[in-house]
Amino acid sequence: MRRTIIIYGIAMAALLGLLKLVEYKYFVRDIPLEFYIGVVAVIFTCLGIWAGLRLTRPRVIEVEVSGPFERDDQAVKKLGISKREFEVLELIAAGLSNQNIADRLFVSTSTVKTHVSNVLAKLDASRRTEAIARAKQLRIIP
Amino acid sequence: MRRTIIIYGIAMAALLGLLKLVEYKYFVRDIPLEFYIGVVAVIFTCLGIWAGLRLTRPRVIEVEVSGPFERDDQAVKKLGISKREFEVLELIAAGLSNQNIADRLFVSTSTVKTHVSNVLAKLDASRRTEAIARAKQLRIIP
DNA sequence: AGCGAAATCATCCTTTCGGCTGATGCGCGT
DNA sequence: ACGCGCATCAGCCGAAAGGATGATTTCGCT
Numbered sequence: 405m406r407r408t409i410i411i412y413g414i415a416m417a418a419l420l421g422l423l424k425l426v427e428y429k430y431f432v433r434d435i436p437l438e439f440y441i442g443v444v445a446v447i448f449t450c451l452g453i454w455a456g457l458r459l460t461r462p463r464v465i466e467v468e469v470s471g472p473f474e475r476d477d478q479a480v481k482k483l484g485i486s487k488r489e490f491e492v493l494e495l496i497a498a499g500l501s502n503q504n505i506a507d508r509l510f511v512s513t514s515t516v517k518t519h520v521s522n523v524l525a526k527l528d529a530s531r532r533t534e535a536i537a538r539a540k541q542l543r544i545i546p
Numbered sequence: 547m548r549r550t551i552i553i554y555g556i557a558m559a560a561l562l563g564l565l566k567l568v569e570y571k572y573f574v575r576d577i578p579l580e581f582y583i584g585v586v587a588v589i590f591t592c593l594g595i596w597a598g599l600r601l602t603r604p605r606v607i608e609v610e611v612s613g614p615f616e617r618d619d620q621a622v623k624k625l626g627i628s629k630r631e632f633e634v635l636e637l638i639a640a641g642l643s644n645q646n647i648a649d650r651l652f653v654s655t656s657t658v659k660t661h662v663s664n665v666l667a668k669l670d671a672s673r674r675t676e677a678i679a680r681a682k683q684l685r686i687i688p
Numbered sequence: 689a690g691c692g693a694a695a696t697c698a699t700c701c702t703t704t705c706g707g708c709t710g711a712t713g714c715g716c717g718t
Numbered sequence: 719a720c721g722c723g724c725a726t727c728a729g730c731c732g733a734a735a736g737g738a739t740g741a742t743t744t745c746g747c748t
Contacts, residue, residue, distance in 0.1 A: 486694060499676030501734070514697045521736065531704080532735075533674055534641030628724065643704070656727045663706065672706080673734085 476543040483526045485544075492519040497536045497545050615688040622686050625668045632686075634661040639678045639687050 480490060495505045502520065506513045520532065527542075529535040539545045622632060637647045644662065648655045662674065669684075671677040681687045 488695065496675060497679065499671065499673060499679035501673055512697055515695070517736075518696075524736075529641065530736075531641060531643055533638060533678065536675065536678060537639065537641035630725065654727055657725070666706075
């Protein structure tokens with residue numbers, strides 16, 4: 405989150421600087437102001453869309469039909485797995501890498517690694533694939 | 547979606563019109579260009595965020611039935627996964643490391659790695675966790 | 689207001705994985 | 719006999735994952 409804001413700020417600053425430069429170097433005054441504004445509008449619209457998507461929490465997905473899968477929340481609680489850790493566990497099971505997870509949850513890979521380590525410890529696993537297998541077995545993921 | 551685009555277009559046009567108006571009426575040239583640009587950037591960033599969220603909302607996915615599991619041998623054959631490779635895939639899904647698999651199948655880790663690589667390629671995955679997810683989705687493992 | 693649990697991030701180090709290349713042996717079918 | 723698919727093994731390299739530890743921030747609850 406912080407990172408995105410920073411990146412956004414930098415991009416904004418860079419763009420303004422660039423515009424300033426262009427203005428002085430190439431007599432931008434000759435370009436109609438509307439065009440100028442239009443370019444900025446388009447660029448920032450794109451940035452806005454990007455930022456908006458980035459900032460939005462991953463919509464969970466969920467589906468369920470048929471399968472009589474029912475999460476054993478009891479087990480989750482008993483193992484002491486926190487909410488965030490559980491999210492990470494789900495993404496692991498979805499086949500994402502730490503980097504992928506970090507991007508999706510909008511945190512650093514360090515954080516993801518910490519969560520992963522905690523999950524592994526709590527599930528008594530030493531590999532993520534093992535964690536998936538155990539979690540499935542314990543009925544805490546489909 | 548269509549409506550969103552229309553609204554967006556109208557908003558953009560209205561804003562540009564407004565700016566033009568302001569420009570002529572109140573000598574906007576006196577206002578520093580940077581400030582001008584900044585305002586536009588902020589406004590369009592917000593619009594971008596709003597539009598982005600609006601445009602990408604509904605993303606519902608599938609499916610799945612989970613009754614008694616039934617392997618889709620068709621899929622396995624279609625993917626060209628050999629017998630041995632399939633064995634390895636099952637052990638991967640069971641959470642074993644390459645070393646574990648090698649021990650269990652009485653072959654070297656080199657062999658296991660080769661099989662794993664082939665499986666990954668055939669499932670179009672780049673991590674074993676991804677392979678597990680895809681295999682599950684394709685109903686070739688439970 | 690303050691305590692404790694979560695969540696976040698970082699660094700260092702080791703192990704495991706994955707990609708690539710290349711090689712050998714075996715059975716099967718034309 | 720020859721080609722072909724499959725299974726087997728090896729070595730190298732870089733990337734990803736895992737373990738250990740410490741620090742800071744945020745947040746819920748009392």
